[in-house]
Amino acid sequence: MKPNKLLLCVLAATVTLTLSATSMAEAQVFDWQKFAGDTIKVFAKTPMFEEIILEMIPEFEKLTGMKVEYESMDATSYRSTLPIRLTAKTTDFDVMSTMSIVDGLRFLSAGWYEPLDKYILNGELTHPEWDFEDFPFGVQSNVMRVKGQVIEIPWETQTPLLYYRKDLFEEKGLAAVETFTDLEQAAEKLTDKINKFYGIALRGAGYQTTTPFSAFLYGFGGSWTDKEGNPTFDSPEAIEAIAAYGGLGYKYGPPGMASFGWKVPAQLFAQGRVAMFLDVNNLQPNIVNPEKSRVVGKVGYAKVPKGRAGRFPFVAAWGWAINAFSEKKEQAWYFIQWQSSKRVLDRLQLKGYPTSRISTMTSWEFKIKDKHPDFTRVNMESYAIGMRWMNPPYQAALEAREIVGAVVTRAIEGISIEEIRELARQANKELKELK
């Protein structure tokens, strides 16, 4: 073959190969309509913003051509029902809710989670703008990953903070609460039992107490376990933390605080009956809703108080996971990435729900429209220093929460430090026996 003809053949082959490669690359481009016509089923623990999601589901259906069947329950019923269905290897739902800090170890060992890494890394299945790195590092490691695997995509970020009546603080000339000592002093000055107004409200009902109590435990220098994983609930620091939490409730809390579930402190604060409460950030939208609250415009926010060991807000989140037995895992991933996309989370953030993306919390649009910049600032500062363990780090997380929560409940009833010590010792023994 003459050299000119050889060159032409090589050029032709090169062009052909290039075109083929390009068309292959185009074939890997993400397509929202890939599973058009399919139906996916979502089984959720009722999110705080459920009415918004239900309004938005038709947008997802139009975008993808898929149909969504949605079912939800309150947290207690959901946590009772989900393991039963998963034990039966159900295919009744494809997407489920999870909170990895509570469910993670148990669900992973039971084989109930579908690991999400392969979906995130697959360009055909994940929109290029979805961006895993847009979730803060603390959220990635404390919420999304369990034992190195990504199993949850959060729809929110929970962290505890102190809500307080800034108008009353100004009236009494009180400085912002920085330490647990400040907290007690403020609660004492603001309590007026004759007029049934109380300094502070906290959760008191058993296992639910670990949520705000964890900040006390670590702040006083205690921890759920030592480095070897042995429980340390009866350490001197833990006893001090229990006594501090219980003492606040007993001396300055509303009557009956030992029975307060997670909603009650926020309700009493919104009704103008308590000056402060310490609880998670996603209760804020109801506190500032004029239809549900009498203290709109009077609410201040502060990070959880600092103890001698530091300041320890946890970072946790409810989010979405894929049922390991689902027959439509890729379709399920489409719903999850849509609901956790920047566009959807932007809208939730603008409605006041603390979400989990850096971009949604720092966008210009949000900054301009944010009616509670101090609330956003406290959230961001808490996320930056957040720790993982809202509850003891056991597979039997709910049981562990119940064991420690019962001691905290008793402390709120005003028992002596010796009784607290004995109850904590017994609780620690029970924690050791947990699998």
Add this chain to the structure above:
Amino acid sequence: MENVADFISKHEKWLLPLPGFILVFGILSFPLAYMIYLSFHQWTPSSIELPTFVGLANFQRMFTTPRFLRAVSQTVYYVSLSLGSQIFLGILIAGILNRKFRGRGLVRTLFVFPLVSTPVAMGLIFMMAMDPTIGILNYLLSLVHLPEPLWLGSASTVIPSLVLVDTWKWIPFVALIVLAGYSALPAEPYESAVIDGASPLQLFWYLTLPFLRPTIIVATMFRAIDSIKTFDIIIVMTEGGPAYRSETVNIYAFKQIFRNFRFGYGSSILTVVAISVFVLVYVLTKLRRKKW
């Protein structure tokens, strides 16, 4: 044909309830058998691990666990208080409703309302009403300068508070059963007793109560079984708190199964509860037939 008719006539008391018995047995037998099977196993729900046979270990654990023993004593307290108040008030109210007065029909109709109300909804409403700070009950008590209890927020008042809600709901049930007994009372013994000079209290104690005994025993049996099984109002209002102080055996079993995922241990608790209920029903049935 005559032989078939004779056979049916001869064994009527067994044949008539047979279809119902087959249906109930069919529905109940598998869950019951599986519950007893799991009682002798250890199993945490998992799609990987299967139940492990452990013999009597679950029963041994149960009877040596202080929390279970406390749940038993709290169940006895709850059932006694509940039954006592409901039977006493049910008989009293049935006696009133049995009298003739104006508007009796309307009163009887309205009286049934708590019975048809949804337990969970009523539990939530009472929970709000019993809030020591913003609840309506303490507000009303404060208007008449009476002490304002902590209701569900205190160890000493939590079970009486739950009994109050349970009694509010189930008094109509007891009253209706006893009222049916009133309608079957014979007139002649009362006429004779009145002629002999018996007072209303003597009539009630020596005639009415003995005649009503079978009916009262039936009402007691139904309410005793239901009280032992009470779940909805306790789980909604207190979840067994504060600090396990309203945790009955049923609630304890529920938590072991659905919170702590100890299916075997929880099943063993429910097996013991089922046996206890069978014994109770047997005793009450014997009492019903016994002559005073």
